[in-house]
Amino acid sequence: MDHIELSLEQSLDHCIKCNICTAACPVAAVTDRFPGPKYVGPQAQRFRHERQPVPDASVDYCSGCRVCNEVCPTGVRIAELNARARARIVAERGLPFRNWLIARSELVGRLSCGPHAPLVNAGLRFGPARWLAERALGIHRAAPLPAASAYSFRAWFKRRRRRGSGPQANGKRRVVYFHGCATNYYEPRVGQAAVAVLERNGFEVILAPQNCCGLPLISNGDFAAARKAHAANVRKLLPYVRQGIPVVGASTSCTLTLKEEAPEILGMHDAEVRAVAEGTYDIFEFLRNLAERGELDTAFKPIERALPYHPPCQYRAHRLGLPPLDVLSLVPGLTLVLSRASCCGIAGTYGLKREKYQIAMDVGAPLFAFVRGFGADLALCDSETCRWQITHATGVASKHPIEILAEAYGEAR
Amino acid sequence: MPYDTIVIGAGLAGLMAALGRAGQGERVLVLAKGHGATHWASGQIDVLAGDANPLAAVERLRVERPEHPYTLVGMPALEAGIAHLRALCADAAYPLAGNLHQRLLLPTALGALRPTALAPATMVAGESRQLADGRPTLIAGFPELRDFFPPLAAANLRAQGFPADGCYLALPPSGRRQSFDPVVLARLFETAEFRAEVGRQLAEEVRRGGYARVGLPAVLGLRHATEVVRDLQAHAGALIFEIPTLPPSVPGMRLYHVLEEALLRLGGRIQLGAFVRRGEGRDIVLEAVYSEAAAREQRHVARRWVLATGGLAGGGLRATPDGELRETALGLPVRAPNRRADWFARRFLDPAGHPVFSAGIAVDEALRPLDAAGRVVYANVAVAGSAIAGFDPIREGCLEGVAIATGYAAGAT
Numbered sequence: 001m002d003h004i005e006l007s008l009e010q011s012l013d014h015c016i017k018c019n020i021c022t023a024a025c026p027v028a029a030v031t032d033r034f035p036g037p038k039y040v041g042p043q044a045q046r047f048r049h050e051r052q053p054v055p056d057a058s059v060d061y062c063s064g065c066r067v068c069n070e071v072c073p074t075g076v077r078i079a080e081l082n083a084r085a086r087a088r089i090v091a092e093r094g095l096p097f098r099n100w101l102i103a104r105s106e107l108v109g110r111l112s113c114g115p116h117a118p119l120v121n122a123g124l125r126f127g128p129a130r131w132l133a134e135r136a137l138g139i140h141r142a143a144p145l146p147a148a149s150a151y152s153f154r155a156w157f158k159r160r161r162r163r164g165s166g167p168q169a170n171g172k173r174r175v176v177y178f179h180g181c182a183t184n185y186y187e188p189r190v191g192q193a194a195v196a197v198l199e200r201n202g203f204e205v206i207l208a209p210q211n212c213c214g215l216p217l218i219s220n221g222d223f224a225a226a227r228k229a230h231a232a233n234v235r236k237l238l239p240y241v242r243q244g245i246p247v248v249g250a251s252t253s254c255t256l257t258l259k260e261e262a263p264e265i266l267g268m269h270d271a272e273v274r275a276v277a278e279g280t281y282d283i284f285e286f287l288r289n290l291a292e293r294g295e296l297d298t299a300f301k302p303i304e305r306a307l308p309y310h311p312p313c314q315y316r317a318h319r320l321g322l323p324p325l326d327v328l329s330l331v332p333g334l335t336l337v338l339s340r341a342s343c344c345g346i347a348g349t350y351g352l353k354r355e356k357y358q359i360a361m362d363v364g365a366p367l368f369a370f371v372r373g374f375g376a377d378l379a380l381c382d383s384e385t386c387r388w389q390i391t392h393a394t395g396v397a398s399k400h401p402i403e404i405l406a407e408a409y410g411e412a413r
Numbered sequence: 414m415p416y417d418t419i420v421i422g423a424g425l426a427g428l429m430a431a432l433g434r435a436g437q438g439e440r441v442l443v444l445a446k447g448h449g450a451t452h453w454a455s456g457q458i459d460v461l462a463g464d465a466n467p468l469a470a471v472e473r474l475r476v477e478r479p480e481h482p483y484t485l486v487g488m489p490a491l492e493a494g495i496a497h498l499r500a501l502c503a504d505a506a507y508p509l510a511g512n513l514h515q516r517l518l519l520p521t522a523l524g525a526l527r528p529t530a531l532a533p534a535t536m537v538a539g540e541s542r543q544l545a546d547g548r549p550t551l552i553a554g555f556p557e558l559r560d561f562f563p564p565l566a567a568a569n570l571r572a573q574g575f576p577a578d579g580c581y582l583a584l585p586p587s588g589r590r591q592s593f594d595p596v597v598l599a600r601l602f603e604t605a606e607f608r609a610e611v612g613r614q615l616a617e618e619v620r621r622g623g624y625a626r627v628g629l630p631a632v633l634g635l636r637h638a639t640e641v642v643r644d645l646q647a648h649a650g651a652l653i654f655e656i657p658t659l660p661p662s663v664p665g666m667r668l669y670h671v672l673e674e675a676l677l678r679l680g681g682r683i684q685l686g687a688f689v690r691r692g693e694g695r696d697i698v699l700e701a702v703y704s705e706a707a708a709r710e711q712r713h714v715a716r717r718w719v720l721a722t723g724g725l726a727g728g729g730l731r732a733t734p735d736g737e738l739r740e741t742a743l744g745l746p747v748r749a750p751n752r753r754a755d756w757f758a759r760r761f762l763d764p765a766g767h768p769v770f771s772a773g774i775a776v777d778e779a780l781r782p783l784d785a786a787g788r789v790v791y792a793n794v795a796v797a798g799s800a801i802a803g804f805d806p807i808r809e810g811c812l813e814g815v816a817i818a819t820g821y822a823a824g825a826t
Contacts, residue, residue: 020448023596023661032591070686073449073728259708277708292414319706321442321684326414338677 012081014074015042021068021078026343027061030362034061037068040085041078048085054092059085061356063347063363064219065313083218083265090221098138102349103220106212109185112148121147140357144346144392146186146384153179153188157195157207172204176240178249178258178280181212182384190384193406194250194283200409201290201297206245209236213257216349218265230262234276241279248286250402252382253314253348255282260317282315283402284323284382291327300408302333308374309401310339310367310390312383313347324382324401331408336380336401341367344381346389361393368393380404416442419702419715421689421742422729424450425813426798426820427721428672429494432501433824434717435679443676444687444704444713448669450727450799454812455657456631456664458495460513460530462810467530468513471814480803482815485778486822491814494821495531502533505671506639510537520544520628522561522656524552524569524577528810533664535633535642538626539654541575548625549576551618552656555584557593560659561630580618585610598632599663602641608633612648619651631655631664638667687711689722692743692791699791702743717793719823720745720782721816724773724799724806738772740800743791746784748775748802766808773802780823795823 015038022028022036034040040059047055059082068078101108112120123129130141139145175198183191195205214229237247237258249255258280263273281289290296311322328336344364345351351360371379371394379398381387387398418434420427423445435441461483464470471491475484483491495513502509511517511531518526518541526541544550550570552563563579570577585607589597601607615627633655634641645653657664673683687704694700699718703710722729722742731739736753740746749772750756756769775783780795797819799806806812 018453018660019594020452020661022594023452023666024448028592029597029600032589035592036594071448073447073452075446075688256707280708288414316686317707319684319686319704320711321682321687 009045011076012042012045015076016074017043018073020071020073021076024067024071024342026065026067026345026363027063027359031061031359033359034058037062037078037082041068041081042076044085045081048088054085054089057089060089061359062086063343063345063350063356063360065343065347066317067313067342070316077264080265083221086221087223090223095220095222096138098353099220099349100222101137102139102352103216103222103225104212105181105216109148109181113150113152113185114148115150117148117150134354138354139352140354143352143357144388145352146182146388149186149188151188153184153191154207156188156192172202174204174206174245175286176206176208176237176245176247178210178213178237178247178251178254179207180249180251180254180384182251187384187400190250190400190403193400193403194248196406197283197287197402197409198248201287201295206240208240208247211236213254214262215253215257218257218261219348219350223266226262227266227268230257230266230268230273233258234272237276237279238272241275245279246286247276247280248283249280250283250382250400251384252282252312252318253385255280256314256317282318282320282323282382284327285318285320287327287405288323291330296327296330297409298330300331301410303331303404303408304333305376306335306337307376307378307380307404308339308371309336309380310341310344310371310386312381312386313343315382324380328401328405331405334404334408337374339367339370341370343367344386344389346385348385351389360389364389364393371396416440416713416715418442418717418719419444419713420719420721421445421702422719422721422723422727422798422800423448423669423683423685424721424723424727424798424816425454425668425672426816426823427719428669428676429498429817429820430719430721430795430797430824431676431681432497432672432679433821434719435676435681436824441676441679441681442713442715443681443683444689444702445683445685446688446728447685450723451665451669452662453660454662454665455529456533456662456668457517457519457529457536457657458498458509458531458813458817459528459810460491460495460814462528465516466514467516467814478803480775482776482801482804482819483811485776485780486818490822490825491818493825494817495814497821498817499531501675502668502671505674506637507667507671508534508639510534517541520566520570520656522566522630522658524566524573526573530814533638533655533667535638535653535655536631536657536664537654538652539628539656543626543652544570544575544577546625547576549578549622550626550628551622551624551651552577552579552628553582553615553618554579554630555593555598556581557584558595558598558630558632558658561656566628566656578622578624582611582614594661595630595632595658595663596635596661596666598630599635602632602634603637605644608641608645609648612645615645615649615651619649624651626652626654628654628656630658631662632658635663635666636670638664689742694791697789697792699743699794717795718791719795719797720774720800721797721820721823722800725770726807727799729800730772738769740774743794745774745782745790745796747772748785766805770805770808771803774800775802779826780819795826797823
């Protein structure tokens with residue numbers, strides 16, 4: 001038993017059965033399929049033993065949003081318990097092909113992205129194809145699958161470097177940019193905005209080798225593959241971290257995985273893993289730190305707009321407050337109105353699944369009502385899958401807050 | 414980002430303090446480990462038990478107990494704090510009933526009468542003077558709601574001379590087949606069809622038994638309780654009153670929502686999942702605190718601070734395995750019985766209570782924390798609520814009153 005497992009076991013005893021987690025759980029609020037974090041978490045954990053069959057399949061309906069952790073008054077690590085319990089089910093019963101596939105966002109992204117992307121996207125919008133995917137694979141026909149990009153972020157970055165249009169390294173401070181699968185294959189514009197903002201603040205951006213953070217593998221219970229993915233990232237990022245170069249990412253779920261989810265849930269705790277975790281920052285966390293030291297370039301041009309902003313679950317799980325709100329409040333004229341909804345429902349790959357699509361839509365209903373009622377033609381959210389879900393459910397376009405910041409620097413493209 | 418005031422703890426005391434400061438135009442942040450005492454408590458406001466006139470009891474106590482928090486902050490803080498809370502609740506269309514000069518006796522789920530000073534208007538039709546008007550009372554519930562037994566509550570009321578019957582209602586169809594905790598039921602009561610069906614059953618019972626009033630578990634709506642109760646009364650043709658349930662407490666959550674909304678409207682922030690682990694100060698000035706976050710701690714800076722983390726039950730104090738009581742956030746000196754053997758009285762039901770429950774932080778009249786020699790530890794910190802030493806909030810029946818009085822005082826100075 002590693003020390004995190006020990007602390008998970010011991011944290012059970014901190015559960016006083018007050019049910020505050022269940023009261024706050026957005027999934028238990030809308031469906032009987034999930035009896036709530038207390039029951040499948042600390043309570044069922046007592047019945048999970050190495051040589052015993054898994055006692056309950058309902059833990060699979062946990063979306064992993066971590067709202068339970070956020071509200072627990074006694075610090076029980078409920079979401080981690082649930083993630084590990086799901087992995088036990090997978091270890092026992094095997095991984096369904098659908099989950100195997102959607103957990104491999106890097107593979108799916110690589111196959112979809114490129115000059116042939118319009119073809120792929122047309123296929124994904126084609127009703128009969130989606131019907132077939134639902135019947136054969138169990139991916140809900142209405143689920144918000146992202147549109148692939150005709151070029152990858154890495155290809156853009158390298159092209160730009162070859163043209164020499166990126167700034168040169170001459171004694172500048174450096175950061176490693178962790179783009180994640182979504183930015184690389186679906187939304188290169190987010191990475192372009194992030195690079196623009198970092199360079200504007202005098203950083204040379206390094207595109208280190210990297211791979212999928214492994215979060216979709218973790219949330220689908222494929223721990224063996226997730227461990228491999230994380231170990232590979234640690235190997236690739238460590239040389240930079242060792243030189244004191246921070247790793248910065250705009251995908252808040254990727255940065256959370258590097259910082260905490262992978263080490264804690266997968267039980268990887270050696271010095272290298274810890275060094276990479278401690279060297280990784282969400283981009284707005286990084287920018288807020290700059291602002292607090294008085295080092296942020298605040299020559300913003302005014303943006304006279306009021307926009308709805310949803311801090312996604314994965315951002316709240318960083319437990320940093322609201323850095324995007326703090327930084328964007330420095331832009332003259334810009335007002336962000338905070339969503340109070342607990343979750344958009346999609347939870348990465350959860351809302352794509354045939355049996356969970358409606359649950360995800362019901363969970364997100366308060367957020368969708370907020371976005372629709374706001375009346376703006378744009379919503380802001382740090383997580384890519386949440387953005388896709390918001391746009392799918394409301395028809396309102398969505399952007400990463402870093403795109404607005406780039407705009408405020410006059411760097412919009 | 415620097416704040417004017419940071420409050421640690423999001424219970425009644427912390428939120429009252431935060432509201433006071435934000436009301437003066439300060440930038441305020443509330444850091445809390447999770448949801449807490451408000452979600453456990455009855456939603457009633459206990460000021461001091463043991464006298465039919467709570468205010469007279471407080472006056473007497475101020476002579477007898479110079480170190481009691483009421484004595485330290487004075488009567489005006491209690492009265493102004495209560496008035497502030499009443500105004501906030503009234504603004505939120507969730508008025509409080511009662512006053513400080515005559516206590517209320519309200520039935521519990523077991524049919525005992527419990528003294529309190531103020532209660533939500535949704536509970537007040539069950540007050541003992543009304544129960545004694547000779548007309549019969551019905552206690553109704555649902556078999557699906559655990560730990561609420563109408564026949565038992567009614568039998569205990571009868572034993573005290575109040576005519577009462579108990580009955581179970583059939584839960585209207587809702588698409589849910591299991592998991593009926595108080596919060597799920599409260600959400601169901603906010604749909605008109607659900608309460609119309611409950612109202613129809615109640616009308617039938619009222620016609621049959623000639624009941625003047627009906628007591629129901631306190632699950633009558635999360636956000637619009639007043640409206641739900643009014644509507645049910647119209648359907649049932651009798652007065653309706655709520656009886657507190659086991660946690661999660663719906664009336665407690667309503668109170669939290671009232672305070673949370675008011676604070677956010679004033680521009681305050683609440684950050685949950687932020688477990689404050691240590692502080693950093695120079696001389697007698699607290700300069701920063703550190704909260705747990707992914708991969709590393711988050712540093713928070715403010716000019717002034719309020720510590721409102723609760724006592725032993727709320728988690729503001731913890732016992733180490735070697736029998737020492739620690740204050741968990743800032744490591745302040747704890748005033749407690751010297752030896753572990755002195756924590757408890759010899760008899761379990763000792764009328765004087767157990768000394769350990771009076772443990773806490775010793776404070777001066779400005780609520781500043783004191784060390785064992787009576788010197789101020791931090792001049793820019795105020796302690797509020799059950800973290801204060803020298804009183805036993807539950808046994809004395811003053812949990813909410815002290816939270817409000819000291820929270821108000823900490824927010825005003």
